[in-house]
Amino acid sequence: MMCTPTTIALENVNGVSRPMPFPGSYVIEDDPIVAMLVAEAEADEDVIGLILMGSRSVRLVDLESDYDAYFVVTDEAMAHYDKSSLPPRGHTVQPPINTEDLFTMALSGFYRENLPTWTLPTWADAYVLYDRDGAVTKVIDALRLMPEDESSVQVSEWYDTYLNSLYRSLKCWRRGNALGGRLEAVESIDALLHTLYALERRWRPYSSRLVVHLHELDGQGWAKDELRTLLLSLAATGDPAVQQHIAQRVTALLGDRGFDHILQEWHGQIEQALSWSFV
Helix, strand or coil: CCCCCCCCCCEEEEEEEEEEECCCCHHHCCCCCHHHHHHHHHHCCCCEEEEEHHHHHHCCCCCCCCCCEEEEEEHHHHHHHHCCCCCCCCCCCCCCCCCEEEEEEEEHHHHHHHHCCHHHHHHHHCCCEEECCHHHHHHHHHHHHHHHHHHHHHHHHHHHHHHHHHHHHHHHCCCCHHHHHHHHHHHHHHHHHHHHHHHHHCCCCHHHHHHHHHHHHHHHHCCCCCCHHHHHHHHHCCCHHHHHHHHHHHHHHHHCCCCCCHHHHHHHHHHHHCCCCCC
């Protein structure tokens, strides 16, 4: 029987009670279905690895969570499958589970040059369940962090995008345009997160997984739950004073990390916007 909490916490979403995820309460190694999938992979001579994906890989599991996994095979095996058909995956699991999200992929399919950029946060969260000779772990680990030169480019581009949304939002608020101010504030969140994570050579996590990744930014000087609280406020209200507070922290941080030139390209406009008074 799968390991789940005995008491199910519920959140109310538009009047509908739904099970909330339990970060940390799900133990991958104690899941018997995972054990059966691993045994299936080990018994197949074509399979050299098994990778757990989705909510289970980051232990954000609730009653609606399914199983997302990749059976990694040799390139030779995949070439053979391309000429015939893919073997069924998850067929050994009893009782049966939904196998729609169990995939087969050649090892070379996990090389960076073969993956769309938008999928990289997914692979950064991948959990290697089985690795016959170490090749799968090596390939996945190479996807977890940005190369340093790419990180620098990403920080520069996203920082400028963040400053642009910040400036537009503050101008809207100053002109009495609350709708524009709020919408621009919400748009700034994505650029802000891309900037902060790229500083650490990390891919911006999917929003649904931020709860398990915010700690990766602790080294930037955020107090416990501070960034989460600020993001919630920013998303809920777009408060210009909150935006100014965040921006002051961010510009100082980026200046310390060597990206002050991005701010200077705004020729004082950002500093001026941060000095505006909002009542």
